Structures are given as structure tokens and as C-alpha cells.
Amino acid sequence: MILRSAPASPFGRKVKMAAHIVGVIDRIKIVNADTLNAEDDLRQQNPLGKIPTLILDNGKVLYDSRVIVEYIDHLGGGGRLIPAHGDDRYDVLVMQSLADGLMDAAILQIYEMRFRAEDRREPKWIAHQAGKVDRGLAALEAHPPHLSPVSHIGTVSLACALGYLDFRFEGAWRKNHPRLVAWLDDFAARVPSFALTAPH
Amino acid sequence: MILRSAPASPFGRKVKMAAHIVGVIDRIKIVNADTLNAEDDLRQQNPLGKIPTLILDNGKVLYDSRVIVEYIDHLGGGGRLIPAHGDDRYDVLVMQSLADGLMDAAILQIYEMRFRAEDRREPKWIAHQAGKVDRGLAALEAHPPHLSPVSHIGTVSLACALGYLDFRFEGAWRKNHPRLVAWLDDFAARVPSFALTAPH
Numbered sequence: 001m002i003l004r005s006a007p008a009s010p011f012g013r014k015v016k017m018a019a020h021i022v023g024v025i026d027r028i029k030i031v032n033a034d035t036l037n038a039e040d041d042l043r044q045q046n047p048l049g050k051i052p053t054l055i056l057d058n059g060k061v062l063y064d065s066r067v068i069v070e071y072i073d074h075l076g077g078g079g080r081l082i083p084a085h086g087d088d089r090y091d092v093l094v095m096q097s098l099a100d101g102l103m104d105a106a107i108l109q110i111y112e113m114r115f116r117a118e119d120r121r122e123p124k125w126i127a128h129q130a131g132k133v134d135r136g137l138a139a140l141e142a143h144p145p146h147l148s149p150v151s152h153i154g155t156v157s158l159a160c161a162l163g164y165l166d167f168r169f170e171g172a173w174r175k176n177h178p179r180l181v182a183w184l185d186d187f188a189a190r191v192p193s194f195a196l197t198a199p200h
Numbered sequence: 201m202i203l204r205s206a207p208a209s210p211f212g213r214k215v216k217m218a219a220h221i222v223g224v225i226d227r228i229k230i231v232n233a234d235t236l237n238a239e240d241d242l243r244q245q246n247p248l249g250k251i252p253t254l255i256l257d258n259g260k261v262l263y264d265s266r267v268i269v270e271y272i273d274h275l276g277g278g279g280r281l282i283p284a285h286g287d288d289r290y291d292v293l294v295m296q297s298l299a300d301g302l303m304d305a306a307i308l309q310i311y312e313m314r315f316r317a318e319d320r321r322e323p324k325w326i327a328h329q330a331g332k333v334d335r336g337l338a339a340l341e342a343h344p345p346h347l348s349p350v351s352h353i354g355t356v357s358l359a360c361a362l363g364y365l366d367f368r369f370e371g372a373w374r375k376n377h378p379r380l381v382a383w384l385d386d387f388a389a390r391v392p393s394f395a396l397t398a399p400h
Contacts, residue, residue: 036328038331043335047298047332047335047336047338047339048297048298048301048302048305048332048335048336049331049332049335050301050332060287060290061294062290062294063294063297063298064297064300064301066266066293066297067290067293067294067297070290070293071290074285085274087260090260090262090267090270090271093266093267093270094261094262094263094267097248097263097264097266097267098247098248098263100264101248101250101264102248105248111325115322115324115325115328116322116325119319119320120319120320120321120322121320122315122316122320124315125311125315125316128236128315131238131249132247132248132249132250135243135247135248135249136247136248138247139247
């Protein structure tokens with residue numbers, strides 16, 4: 001299998017961690033993609049031109065990260081990353097949605113810098129996205145997720161979201177979220193693939 | 201259950217259609233939400249402040265649309281909207297991802313107008329999002345999805361995406377995608393909830 005991703009992508013990191021945890025990382029060849037380069041064949045593989053995108057050995061293409069993670073969980077026998085049913089399943093999936101939403105809101109702030117000259121940046125838009133991050137972090141700080149079991153896709157996604165805030169926003173979130181900092185430290189100590197997939 | 205949504209939201213429409221198809225729409229009270237109003241209690245229900253958000257009778261909150269759709273499918277016994285396993289499951293989930301990506305790229309273009317004065321709009325960003333829509337539509341025009349079975353979450357999501365392009369972009373996509381127009385006509389004729397949930 002070929003995974004189109006990029007070293008800085010938090011959604012790509014989620015998929016890589018999932019593959020480590022389930023034990024299928026050795027079956028995946030990672031090929032970097034440049035989502036802003038129209039010549040990159042990513043856009044033939046996934047018309048949305050987004051990463052991560054997974055190309056199976058039979059040529060089928062899977063995206064986005066949630067679908068890939070589900071497939072990876074399936075390769076590992078199922079139920080390791082996403083509980084097969086019951087309340088736990090929805091708790092984990094909502095945690096993933098919250099973390100994905102944090103990542104999306106953080107990425108949109110980065111794109112605001114990357115795509116626009118300073119006079120085309122819109123403080124209202126940046127504040128709207130930053131508000132999502134702030135409220136999400138506040139909710140998580142009030143109730144940090146349990147770490148038992150430690151590495152389902154909810155906690156993995158959250159760790160990737162926080163890692164992205166560290167990487168792109170100089171860890172400013174750490175100042176006001178001590179319980180979440182402790183949570184991430186604990187998670188990182190228990191899940192080696194978090195360090196192995198750090199953005200660069 | 202309470203569904204926070206808005207009449208124009210394509211992701212909300214997807215959830216409403218799912219509830220119609222599975223036969224649980226009567227158990228859902230729809231309460232409009234204004235994602236741009238900080239006073240709307242949506243932001244207490246879902247820290248991301250996004251719609252659709254579903255509040256269960258026991259107080260649990262589910263988001264985003266994919267998680268809600270999965271729960272609705274579960275309420276209906278499972279396997280109606282999302283095949284339980286096998287290749288079909290991934291085909292349907294990828295189709296949903298593609299349609300969700302079309303909606304996201306279309307919504308970002310609308311937000312560009314809504315959040316910014318004209319001199320803060322960035323043609324490169326608009327073109328980047330429009331490119332996703334164009335390539336997605338081209339891929340679908342080349343291979344319109346089968347309609348047997350007709351209303352799984354892949355086809356439902358695609359219909360919502362095309363409906364949103366009709367609603368917000370005056371159906372400009374129709375000119376160059378005759379097979380996809382025929383596909384949507386066929387889908388709409390067979391799935392009454394499409395008309396019942398039309399944006400306004």
C-alpha cells in the first residue's frame with residue numbers, strides 16, 4: 001500500500017500512528033505529496049487533492065483519514081482503534097470528530113497566512129477558527145479523556161491535534177491547559193508511535 | 201432527539217435524509233442553529249460550534265454528520281445506509297468522503313464572500329477550492345455512481361453536494377456534467393426525502 005501524506009500533516013500522522021498501533025506500518029510505503037502542486041499525481045489519485053490518501057495494492061484508493069483509519073483497523077482484525085459497537089464506539093468517534101475539528105480550524109489559520117498577503121487576511125475569520133480551538137481545548141481541559149484503553153482513534157486523534165498546535169503555534173495552548181498537558185505527556189509515554197511520527 | 205441544523209446546510213440535509221430513509225425522522229426534533237451567533241447554545245452543545253449536531257435523549261451529543269449518520273443507521277438496525285463490511289463498505293465511505301469534500305470546498309467559497317470585504321478575498325484560495333469541486337465533478341461525470349442500491353450514504357451525500365451547488369452556485373455545474381445531471385434526476389425521482397429536505 002502507498003500512503004500519500006506529508007511530514008507536517010496531522011491527519012497523515014493519525015493514519016501513520018494507526019498503522020503503527022495495529023502493526024501494519026511495514027506494509028505501507030509513505031510517498032510524500034504536495035497538495036499545492038498541480039503536477040503532483042495526488043490529484044489523479046484523489047480528486048480533492050487532499051492528504052492522507054491510501055492506494056491499495058489492487059489500485060483502489062481510500063480517503064479521507066477516517067476511512068483509512070477504519071480500513072487499517074479492519075486489517076488488524078477490527079475493534080482495536082474503533083470499538084465495534086455500543087456507547088464506546090460513539091464516544092470514540094465523537095472524540096475523533098472533535099480532534100479533527102481542532103485540526104481543521106488550526107489548519108485554516110495556517111492557510112490564512114500561507115495563501116494571503118497580509119492585507120488580505122481577515123481577523124474575523126481567524127478569530128472564528130481560533131474560537132473553535134479555544135472552546136474545544138476548554139472542553140477537553142475540563143474533562144481530559146480517560147487513557148484506558150490508551151490508544152483508540154479518539155485519543156490518537158487528540159494527540160495529533162495537540163501535536164499540531166505545538167508544531168505550528170509554538171505550544172501556546174500549553175499555558176492554560178495544565179491537565180491536557182499532563183494528559184499528552186502520559187499518552188506520549190505510553191504510545192511510542194506518537195514520537196515516531198512527530199511532524200518536521 | 202434534537203438535531204441542531206440549518207435549512208441551508210448540506211451536511212444537515214445529509215443527516216435529515218438519512219433519518220427519513222431509515223424511518224426515524226419522527227423521533228428527531230429539528231432546532232435551527234446559527235453557527236455565527238456566539239449566543240446560540242450550539243457552542244455549549246458542540247465546542248466546535250458546527251452543524252449538524254445531534255443531542256440524544258440521554259443528553260449525549262453526537263457530531264459530526266458522519267458520526268450522526270452512523271448512529272442513525274444503527275437505530276435502523278444497521279447496514280441500511282452503510283454496508284456493514286466488505287469492499288462495498290469502503291466504496292460507500294469513500295463516496296461520502298468525496299461528497300463531503302465537495303461540500304467543504306463549496307462552503308469555503310461561500311464563506312469567502314460572507315466573511316470578507318471584496319478587497320480581502322483571495323482569488324488563489326477561491327481557485328484552490330473551486331479546483332477541488334471541478335476535479336471531483338469530473339471524476340463523478342466519468343463514472344456516475346450506480347443507483348443499486350439507490351440510497352446508501354455515498355449516494356445521499358453526493359445528492360446533497362450537488363443540491364448545494366444548485367442552491368449556492370446557481371447550478372452552474374449542470375452545463376458540463378450531463379451524466380451527473382441525469383444521475384441526480386434519477387436519484388431524486390427514487391428518493392423522496394431529497395425533495396423533502398431541499399435547502400431554503
